[in-house]
Amino acid sequence: MTQKRMVRALYDYKAAQKGDLSLGQDEEYEVLEETEEHWWKLRDKHGNEGYSPSNYVTEATDIGLHQYDWYLGDATRQRAETILMREEREGCFVVRNSSSTTGMYTISVYCSMSRPQVKHYHIQKDSESKYFLSHNIKCNSISELIYKHHYNPGGLCTRLRCAPHGNKPPTTAGFSRDKWDIPLNEITLLEEIGSGQFGVVKRGKYRGMDVA
Incomplete structure (x- = not known):
């Protein structure tokens, strides 16, 4: 039997669209797919499945505190x-x-x-x-x-709300898995159709659709 690969969430993540999976800091998740570099398919303890940013999780066996901000x-x-x-x-x-x-x-x-x-x-x-x-x-x-x-403050003077500034969750690769993060192998570049101060514009195809 193949051993499950488990990861632990370093930060909270709120699902941005259908197909994403929200993460709760310090919760554990099973890795189902990691074919995409920046977005992995995970399963939570309730059986919910979806994609989450891979840089928001770490191996569950890594118990070192240096990973925390x-x-x-x-x-x-x-x-x-x-x-x-x-x-x-x-x-x-x-x-x-x-x-x-x-x-x-x-x-x-x-x-x-x-x-x-x-x-x-x-x-x-x-x-x-x-x-x-x-x-x-x-x-x-x-x-x-x-x-x-x-x-819960649980006897402390206040709740533990946040770490000092400069220690923030990393940015994700795009707003979600399907927004602004397009695998290069899904794009076909064709002829040049123009140029300007931001560079050369070429016609292309993305998943069979014409794009520029």
Whole structure:
């Protein structure tokens, strides 16, 4: 039996047209087809199938945090505070390696309760290797924990809303699979019909239709 290939969504993606498949950050999907470079056919856990941008997913076995835009690695407490205070956005956050406990992590988040400030929370791990910030929300991975606290503060000063600017989802190849992303082998170039400041215009055929 062929083993299923699973990928994990790095970002949310909203289906742009019929035939696309929406993605939820950190959710896993089965790869059905990857014949096109930029758009893969996936299946979600509910059995829904469709095309999604391939640069929005990564191998499900890749559990490293470097793929996430909110991860700052060995950044110091001071650097995290500088970045978040400069952003001045409620719920803006970063995750960094703990300076006191090897192999553990700290979440730094901007909040403006009585005054603008950055709060720091040490991520803990229980006897079953589940990560948590409060005992009512426990998860199997750091990324899952972040996802849960995006919707529920769960004891934090605010929800984990966004990463600092400059760490945005990549652009897709076209607005959707069938818009603005045409495989070159589907186009036949014919004679030149004009030229201008933007280059040469040629007549051609796309899927049997005349185009220019």
